[in-house]
Amino acid sequence: xxxxxxxxxxxxxxxxxxxxxxxxxxxxxxxxxxxxxxxxxxxxxxxxxxxxxxxxxxxxxxxxxxxxxxxxxxxxxxxxxxxxxxxxxxxxxxxxxxxxxxxxxxxxxxxxxxxxxxxxxxxxxxxxxxxxxxxxxxxxxxxxxxxxxxxxxxxxxxxxxxxxxxxxxxxxxxxxxxxxxxxxxxxxxxxxxxxxxxxxxxxxxxxxxxxxxxxxxxxxxxxxxxxxxxxxxxxxxxxxxxxxxxxxxxxxxxxxxxxxxxxxxxxxxxxxxxxxxxxxxxxxxxxxxxxxxxxxxxxxxxxxxxxxxxxxxxxxxxxxxxxxxxxxxxxxxxxxxxxxxxxxxxxxxxxxxxxxxxxxxxxxxxxxxxxxxxxxxxxxxxxxxxxxxxxxxxxx
Amino acid sequence: xxxxxxxxxxxxxxxxxxxxxxxxxxxxxxxxxxxxxxxxxxxxxxxxxxxxxxxxxxxxxxxxxxxxxxxxxxxxxxxxxxxxxxxxxxxxxxxxxxxxxxxxxxxxxxxxxxxxxxxxxxxxxxxxxxxxxxxxxxxxxxxxxxxxxxxxxxxxxxxxxxxxxxxxxxxxxxxxxxxxxxxxxxxxxxxxxxxxxxxxxxxxxxxxxxxxxxxxxxxxxxxxxxxxxxxxxxxxxxxxxxxxxxxxxxxxxxxxxxxxxxxxxxxxxxxxxxxxxxxxxxxxxxxxxxxxxxxxxxxxxxxxxxxxxxxxxxxxxxxxxxxxxxxxxxxxxxxxxxxxxxxxxxxxxxxxxxxxxxxxxxxxxxxxxxxxxxxxxxxxxxxxxxxxxxxxxxxx
Numbered sequence: 192x193x194x195x196x197x198x199x200x201x202x203x204x205x206x207x208x209x210x211x212x213x214x215x216x217x218x219x220x221x222x223x224x225x226x227x228x229x230x231x232x233x234x235x236x237x238x239x240x241x242x243x244x245x246x247x248x249x250x251x252x253x254x255x256x257x258x259x260x261x262x263x264x265x266x267x268x269x270x271x272x273x274x275x276x277x278x279x280x281x282x283x284x285x286x287x288x289x290x291x292x293x294x295x296x297x298x299x300x301x302x303x304x305x306x307x308x309x310x311x312x313x314x315x316x317x318x319x320x321x322x323x324x325x326x327x328x329x330x331x332x333x334x335x336x337x338x339x340x341x342x343x344x345x346x347x348x349x350x351x352x353x354x355x356x357x358x359x360x361x362x363x364x365x366x367x368x369x370x371x372x373x374x375x376x377x378x379x380x381x382x383x384x385x386x387x388x389x390x391x392x393x394x395x396x397x398x399x400x401x402x403x404x405x406x407x408x409x410x411x412x413x414x415x416x417x418x419x420x421x422x423x424x425x426x427x428x429x430x431x432x433x434x435x436x437x438x439x440x441x442x443x444x445x446x447x448x449x450x451x452x453x454x455x456x457x458x459x460x461x462x463x464x465x466x467x468x469x470x471x472x473x474x475x476x477x478x479x480x481x482x483x484x485x486x487x488x489x490x491x492x493x494x495x496x497x498x499x500x501x502x503x504x505x506x507x508x509x510x511x512x513x514x515x516x517x518x519x520x521x522x523x524x525x526x527x528x529x530x531x532x533x534x535x536x537x538x539x540x541x542x543x544x545x546x547x548x549x550x551x552x553x554x555x556x557x558x559x560x561x562x563x564x565x566x567x568x569x570x571x572x573x574x575x576x577x578x579x580x581x582x583x584x585x586x587x
Numbered sequence: 588x589x590x591x592x593x594x595x596x597x598x599x600x601x602x603x604x605x606x607x608x609x610x611x612x613x614x615x616x617x618x619x620x621x622x623x624x625x626x627x628x629x630x631x632x633x634x635x636x637x638x639x640x641x642x643x644x645x646x647x648x649x650x651x652x653x654x655x656x657x658x659x660x661x662x663x664x665x666x667x668x669x670x671x672x673x674x675x676x677x678x679x680x681x682x683x684x685x686x687x688x689x690x691x692x693x694x695x696x697x698x699x700x701x702x703x704x705x706x707x708x709x710x711x712x713x714x715x716x717x718x719x720x721x722x723x724x725x726x727x728x729x730x731x732x733x734x735x736x737x738x739x740x741x742x743x744x745x746x747x748x749x750x751x752x753x754x755x756x757x758x759x760x761x762x763x764x765x766x767x768x769x770x771x772x773x774x775x776x777x778x779x780x781x782x783x784x785x786x787x788x789x790x791x792x793x794x795x796x797x798x799x800x801x802x803x804x805x806x807x808x809x810x811x812x813x814x815x816x817x818x819x820x821x822x823x824x825x826x827x828x829x830x831x832x833x834x835x836x837x838x839x840x841x842x843x844x845x846x847x848x849x850x851x852x853x854x855x856x857x858x859x860x861x862x863x864x865x866x867x868x869x870x871x872x873x874x875x876x877x878x879x880x881x882x883x884x885x886x887x888x889x890x891x892x893x894x895x896x897x898x899x900x901x902x903x904x905x906x907x908x909x910x911x912x913x914x915x916x917x918x919x920x921x922x923x924x925x926x927x928x929x930x931x932x933x934x935x936x937x938x939x940x941x942x943x944x945x946x947x948x949x950x951x952x953x954x955x956x957x958x959x960x961x962x963x964x965x966x967x968x969x970x971x972x973x974x975x976x977x978x979x980x981x982x983x
Contacts, residue, residue, distance in 0.1 A: 195839060
């Protein structure tokens with residue numbers, strides 16, 4: 192019965208897989224569970240009180256225009272607001288070059304749609320953001336892995352991949368990477384910019400986390416070193432509200448034009464009302480008050496987690512100490528199976544994401560795990576890390 | 588320069604075409620133009636005053652949940668509200684079987700994504716909704732045309748197409764069709780239900796207009812006669828606000844499951860806040876006051892247009908007299924080129940959509956045009972039809 196119409200499925204559908212993180216999240220909604228899984232903002236970061244006013248301003252100022260069909264490119268006042276916002280991050284673009292999407296996830300999906308024929312090659316840092324792999328895999332590519340270390344991808348490894356393969360594009364989360372929290376160093380950014388310019392290669396730079404910096408100094412995006420070779424994608428999900436599904440990108444002209452055409456066919460345009468809310472969030476100055484509040488909430492959570500890990504985790508484990516973002520990346524000693532540990536931890540009411548899901552070849556990441564510190568408060572983080580420390584010790 | 592990266596484009600990108608209606612709409616924004624092009628609701632149908640309250644209710648009732656990441660399937664209270672709304676249209680579904688998308692356009696795109704491999708066949712009524720053709724064409728199908736008359740598609744023609752071709756699915760706008768305004772008769776619905784059940788075929792029934800009925804009696808959707816062979820897709824764009832991009836579908840189990848998986852990869856989920864607004868729009872009873880107001884606005888506009896056409900158009904022209912929807916379909920005598928007439932009409936400050944764009948083979952629709960009556964008021968409609976009548980006469 193449920194097999195009815197199976198013969199109607201397209202070839203690409205057979206390559207689609209459910210996002211295992213979202214499947215894991217179903218378990219973590221059990222009562223009493225402390226979840227270090229997911230990459231979900233703390234609900235207390237949403238400017239709910241301000242939204243009563245912002246909504247009124249949107250209806251007063253834009254009225255029917257906020258509710259009507261609109262341009263595929265995005266709501267004009269929102270694109271103007273984004274130009275100023277992005278300039279503070281050293282992403283320089285005219286409003287005409289910006290495109291608005293349904294979250295940065297749909298930027299990634301549409302990039303895949305316009306660039307990937309079956310068998311084409313995408314270069315990924317290893318490990319890489321799982322949602323990007325899901326989005327690209329719908330278009331049946333092959334992947335090559337770029338080696339990484341604590342400073343992000345290794346330029347020589349990228350160069351080798353570009354020499355050996357006909358790579359359609361390289362996908363990178365350059366700052367506070369998901370899943371590792373690592374930031375590509377500024378020296379590496381310069382080197383990579385030179386490589387992609389020399390080889391006329393295209394990088395998709397995904398930058399959802401760079402506003403969440405708790406320490407250290409701002410690192411300009413790769414886009415600022417090689418704007419003609421970079422699609423810069425970002426989102427307001429981490430600094431406003433993910434439920435509004437607002438992503439956007441700045442792309443080289445031809446890529447931008449085909450992204451536009453593909454988006455027009457796929458959904459006509461993104462939610463006008465949400466774009467109007469975001470316009471007022473940015474232009475009304477709420478964003479400038481809100482981002483420091485978000486940082487003030489997350490910084491001590493991260494410090495608490497790092498401190499507790501130092502006390503509770505076995506010496507054989509290593510982890511990143513990112514200057515921002517949402518994640519800490521843990522590597523156990525060889526032989527550890529972080530998915531086995533996961534189920535033991537879940538029994539003890541603590542959840543995280545086993546790191547192998549972030550690898551093209553899951554065996555490369557058997558001993559890894561991703562811990563999120565933004566969603567739960569400091570006491571819960573301390574309890575969770577204490578539990579996790581005990582579970583890790585039990586597994587040797 | 589703008590050719591940089593052209594070699595990176597996928598095979599499917601070469602099949603993508605910009606939606607010519609949206610290109611035509613760029614011309615019609617000239618000052619003084621009366622536009623009978625587009626399929627855009629009148630802005631005075633948006634419940635702007637009510638939205639001040641609805642927004643407050645959303646923030647009071649759902650708070651952070653309306654702003655957070657949410658289920659791929661859709662916001663649970665919205666799906667519950669849709670169940671009741673759809674039952675009034677004789678579409679019966681549990682909330683679990685409903686999926687929410689970014690406008691019905693993204694239902695169509697995702698249907699194409701999960702079902703179409705290059706060269707696969709889609710059966711279309713002729714003429715057909717252009718946006719659907721755009722959405723499907725991204726996945727490189729071939730099309731076969733089903734013949735139509737004043738009562739919609741002709742069952743014998745559908746049967747022949749299914750016998751002669753391996754059809755992945757049949758796409759139909761069953762009520763107040765775009766572009767013709769025609770409604771598939773209830774007898775035909777019964778016959779088509781029998782055919783698709785007997786041949787185990789799948790219909791995508793797109794139903795954005797059926798709430799906009801000005802005369803005559805309700806016709807149950809094809810879905811109600813063959814629920815296991817029909818993907819029923821609809822939207823709140825015509826009865827709430829298109830800028831919120833809220834579409835949804837009810838589909839047979841296997842199709843629903845793969846739509847879910849494809850949507851998860853493409854954009855994680857649809858705008859939670861917009862879904863919460865729509866929940867309150869439906870549950871708060873605003874929809875029941877608003878739809879009759881919309882009908883009261885559009886009915887006289889349509890009557891005015893039909894009356895004026897009777898007075899002003901040459902005898903050699905025929906047109907539909909739909910019982911609802913947004914469009915009237917005009918066919919000129921053989922030899923007429925409605926695109927040439929279009930440019931003459933635009934010179935005289937009246938715009939419409941030349942009908943050939945709705946055909947797989949544009950030559951089949953050279954003498955046709957689509958007129959929209961929802962966007963402009965009665966005096967403007969009378970002026971526009973008078974101008975158009977003169978232009979038609981000039982062309983013989």
